[in-house]
Amino acid sequence: MMNPSRVQHRAVVDSMTVVVIGRQQTWICRRTVLQRIILLLLPLSLQAFLLSPRKHSRIPTATTSSSWQQQRLPSTTTTTTTTIFFFPHSNVDEHHQRPMRPLDGRISSSLPHQKYNVSLLLIDHYDSFTYNLYDMLAQLTVHPPVVVTKDAKDVDLAYLEKFDGIILSPGPGSPHEQPLLSHEAIQKFPHKPVLGVCLGHQLMALAYGATVDCAPKPIHGQDHWIVQQGHNNNVHTMSQKDGTTNDGTETASSRQQHKLHHPSLLESLPSSFRVVRYHSICAYNLPDDELVVTATSSDDNVVQAIQHLQYPHYGVQFHPESIGTQHGMDILKNFVEIVVDTQRQQEAEEKPHATLSSASSRSHQSTTAEPLPQSPTRTARFRVMMHKVLSSVQSVVEPLQVFERYYAHQRYSVWLDSSSYPSRGELDILAAPSRRDNDSDVLEYFQGHDGRDILSRLEDELFGHHESASTIIGWIPNKCGNLTLDETLIEWRDETSRECATTDIDTPPFHYRGGYLGFLGYEVRHDTQRYLQHRDNTNNHATPTSRTNEKHGVPTAAFFLARQSMLYHHPTESWYLIGLVEKDEDIQENLEWMNAILQDFDTWEENEEESPYASTTDHFAPTLEFIPSRSKATYEQDIADCHEHIRRGDSYELCLTNQLQARVGRAKRSTADLYKRLRRGNPAPYSAYFRWNLPSSFHGDNRWIDCPQPSSLVICSSSPERFMSVSREQPHPEIPPFLQAEAKPIKGTRARVIPQNGISRTDAEAREDERRARSLELSLKNRAENLMIVDLLRNDLSRVCKVGSVHVSKLMDIESFATVHQMVSTIRGTLSESKTSIDLLRASFPGGSMTGAPKIRTMELLEELEQQVERGPYSGSLGYLSVNGCMDMNIIIRSAVLAPSTDDETWKVSIGAGGAITALSEAQDEYEEMQLKARAVVAAVQDWASKPGMESSKEMMQGNKNATTTVTMAK
Structure with a gap:
């Protein structure tokens, strides 16, 4: 039985x-x-x-x-x-009908017990995955590899000679277009180990006489099986451009294998395993007397790995550094061991003029490309006063009510709003400048004008002459009634020093301590790109080429210093008051402000409602027409152009966007009204309201340009996406505190089923909603998009994080919001001791989910496709930079940007939307996805334009969250 x-x-x-x-x-x-x-x-x-x-x-x-x-x-x-x-079996590749391998977010590896003392040079072809290679190689070697760009100044053959091994990175474009340095790294050093990855692999094949041309089809962000030819002589290799194959059944492959003078790069690995591919170009017609094919893809027989017969030169078409590649670390370890073996052989054949250790040390010290700057001695600028409100009525005081009473009418204000709690998001921050006569608390930046860039200004204010990532915090006794100076400063302590552990049980459940709040517009990319190019010592220089946006007076970036902030912690339903102390007199000022808030809270009535804003008869039509900056026909042609760029290998993925614009009368319309409608209809964890109305007539040290009219704007954002955060973590009292960086990119969207009854879904609607979420989870296209951005953000984090600390904690999770399902991943890393949140922004802005990959070349292509029109705040980032070194910034999507028109009588409303274009994209689907992403914001603006009178805050909190609309746009 x-x-x-x-x-x-x-x-x-x-x-x-x-x-x-x-x-x-x-x-x-x-x-x-x-x-x-x-x-x-x-x-x-x-x-x-x-x-x-x-x-x-x-x-x-x-x-x-x-x-x-x-x-x-x-x-x-x-x-x-x-x-x-x-x-x-439903979880299969949509094209090849094969099971999709689960990815756990960590690199499969066999790390050595000790690191290898070799010097490696990594030549960067401006790829967005180069620093993934850097991080993995640095885990294997005593000295991290030195990174130089392909066009770096003062890098010649004599410089290359100093290194024990060379790695040629991936990158956009054709190997025929690369500078001489990349070719000479192969041709001039036949006995030096060289590894080419993707584009580097193509350079290797080209150097030895192979044909390099378009692949049978572009493949980006997809995992495929590869088969080692040495393990299976029955593999048919596509070695001819016309697609014909050479039959490896004969003894040619095995004979070549016996002629190899150096170990295989894939030695000791399984005969077949899965790898991630990013390429539109591949190698054909490999010369048998020079190169041997060591691996091919099992489904389309494209060459995936090669090795020179006599020299230690290797190439892999796939990406061993991708989070989705099996045995990636093993492959790189094999290469490092080949470098070590080659050094030993050379030392045995000739008199050693230097030991391996000294050569490695000399090579490492001879360059200034990578050494980390040492932080100067600094003193703390701020102390922080914090009070947890214990008023019995605080639990009934909603952030929306506080916003209406204290901040909605301020000339400058911000509300960082976790409106989707409890699904996600825990903290609300409300703040405004407390010293209106202090211009130094206001930072405004216009791209292309004289003046220091915004990140340098923020760096000086937060870290320039002050203790890096360190603040002093004082707790005010938890009590009702008036706070006095005598009972306030019960404890001042260094809360955020990385050397000092904190075990106080009253440590607040959040990382914000006051600081700068504001936004970085997308065009800040010119500054971050310039910074990285200067650091990498390159010959190229990023210069703004976008033509001026018609958004009148909108700054490229704007921040103000929040000396006093109100915070609401949703899980504990608790209010906190924070005040910064720069001078002793600030203590009394903060006490007076806190006492005023406490008195208000003590007298706050449970059912208190704010009065509705005044209504007006200046109604617009029920359906407000939005005009896209580029028509549907133009947008679809742009998608076709993206496909051509991908086919040529110029990009793997392009995040193409469009701007939808409308005009709404300003008279008696509150922008706070619009935001309240938006957060009701589309609550999201990284929502925000940002109001900026700095008059041009102000004077002070921060007046950089003479703007002809007020630089006014309002951002109403219902963003579901975190760009970057930095938090202070200490998992155990015996572990020193550290700063953890986190990115949460979103790539992949499906519309949710909206209940017909406006309240809850029927069983049939719930099943359809679940089917859509499952369809998104299994979508090959969306998984490829997400994987590309995950690998890109791992690269960005690896620029500033400790070696080996960057990891993917969640990969391709499906998260459901009010109107859409989204595919979300989470990447984390530990910042290096000498790095700050500003360094992280310089290394990663703008977010890869809004650019595509490789980032630099793709941004250049997007600028052409989007007709050099500035994106403005859209696809930039909004949030806070705290005085203790922590940070939380969103991606400005699902947002309306409002700026006054030149006649000063209407608001010009702009809504950005778009999507990632890959080789698998369909033009109609992409256009519909762009409309879907704009739908909730368009609905809020239409409602606001047609009904300028606003309901009370209580009605807004209880309103229908499932409203839907049809996006109406002029063709």
């Missing part, structure tokens, strides 16, 4: 694809008769023993899961545990 458990296993195998993980390795079981017999008849432990490859990798064990995402066991799980993943 058959064992019941085996009956169950048989049923599972018949309907599932099974992934066996044993002894830290992955093995995909195809549904063949032999494999079913193995699964059904052998004990699990014996399966693991028989199926495990020769070399072990660090792949985490996991529990059985019915979803594609790997779930982890606690760290006590032993490494010999065998686990079976079950994936429904």
Whole structure:
């Protein structure tokens, strides 16, 4: 009689694809008769023993899961545990009908017990993945690799000679277009180990006489099987441009393998494994007397790895540094070991003029490309006063009511609003400048005019002459009634020093301590790009080429110093008051302000409502027409142009955008009204209201230009996306505090089912809503988009984070908001000791989810496609930079930007929307996605324009959150 458990296993195998993980390795079981017999008849432990490859990798064990995402066991799980993943057959590649491998967000690796003492040069072809290679190689070597750009000044053959090995990075464009340095790195150093990745692989093939041309089809951000030719001589390799193949069944491949003078780059790896591909170009017609093909893709037979017969020169078309590539670290470790072996052989053949250690040390010290700056001695600028409100009525005081009473009518104000709580978001911050006569508290920046860039100004204000990432905090006693000076400063302590641990039980549950609040417009990219090029010592210089936007008076970036802030912590329903102390007299000023707020809270009535704003008869038509900056026909042609850029290898993904514009009368219309409508209809975790109305007549040290009219703008944002945050973490009292950076990119959108009754979904509507979420989860196109941006942001973080600290904690999660499902990933890393939040912004702005990859070349292409029209605040970032070094900035999407028109009688309303264009994009689908992303904001503006009179705050809080609209746009 058959064992019941085996009956169950048989049923599972018949309907599932099974992934066996044993002894830290992955093995995909195809549904063949032999494999079913193995699964059904052998004990699990014996399966693991028989199926495990020769070399072990660090792949985490996991529990059985019915979803594609790997779930982890606690760290006590032993490494010999065998686990079976079950994936429904619906979870397959839409093009190749194969199961999609779960990605757990960590690189599979076999790290050495000790690092290798070699010097490596990494030549960057302006790719957005180069620093992923840097981070992984730095984990393997004593000295991190030196990074130089392909056109770096003062880099010649003599400079290259100093290094033990060279890596040629990926990058956009064709190998035929690369500078001489990239070619000479291969041709002039036949006995020096050289590894080319993607574009570097193509350079390698081209240098030895192969043909390099367009691939059969562009493939970006997709994982595919590759097969080693040395392991399987029955592989057919597409080596001809016309697609014909050479049959490896003959002995040619094995004969070449015997002629190899150096180890294989893929040595000790499984005969087949999955890799991530980003390429539109590939190598054909490889000369048999120079190169041997060591791996090809299993589905389209494109060459994926090559090796020179005599020299230690290697190329891989795929990306070993991608988060989705198996054995990426093993491949790089093999290359480093080849570098070590080559050095030993050279030393044995000739008199060593220097030891490996000294050569490596000399090479590392001879460049100024990577050494980190040392922080100067500084003194703290601010002390922080904080009070937790204990008034019995505070729990009924809503942030919206506080906004209306204290901030809605301020000339400058901000509300960072977690309007989607409890689904996501925990903290609301409300603030305005407290010293209106102090111009130094206001920072305004216009791109292209004289004056220091905004990030340099912020750096000086926060860190320039003050203690980096360090603040003093004082707790005010938790009490009702008046606060006095004598009972205020009960404790002053260094709360954020990285050397000093904090164990105080009253540590607040958030990271904000007061600081600068504001936004960076997309065009700040020119400054960040210039900074990186200057740091990398390149010959290129980024210069603004966008023509002036018609948004009159809108600054490129604007921040003010919040000396007094009100915070609402949603999980505990608690209000906090924060005041900055720069001078002793600030203590009394903050006490007076706090006492005034406490008195208001004590007398706040539970059912208090703010009076509606005055209504007006100046109604607009019920449907407000929005005019796109580029018509549908033009936008679809732009998509076709994107496809051509992708086909040529100029970009992997382009985030194409459009601007929808309308005009609304200013008379008796409050922009706060618009924001309240927007947050009601489309609540989101990183929402914000930002009002900026700085008159041009002000004078002071911060007056950089003579703006002809007031630089007024309002940003009403219902953003679901965090760009970057920096938080102070200390998981255990014995662990020193550190600053953790986090990015949460969104790529992938599906419209949610809106309930017909306006209240709740029926069973049928709920099923359809779930089907849409599942469809997004399985979409090959959206997964590729998301993976590309995840790899890009890993690269950006690796520029400023500690080696080995950057990791992906969540990969391709589906998060559901009021109107859409989104695919969201989370990337984290620990900032290096000498780096600050400003350094992080310089390394990563603008967000890769709004540019595409590779970032620099793609931004240049987008500028042409978008007709050199500035994006303005849209696709920039809004949030805070705290005095303690912490930060939280969103991506400005799902937002309306309002600026006064030149006649000063109407608001010019601009709504940006767009989507990522990849090789898999369809023009009609992309245009509809652009409309979908704008829909909620357009609805709020239409409602605001047609009904300028506003409901009370209580009615707004209880209003229908599921309103929908049709986006009406002129053609």
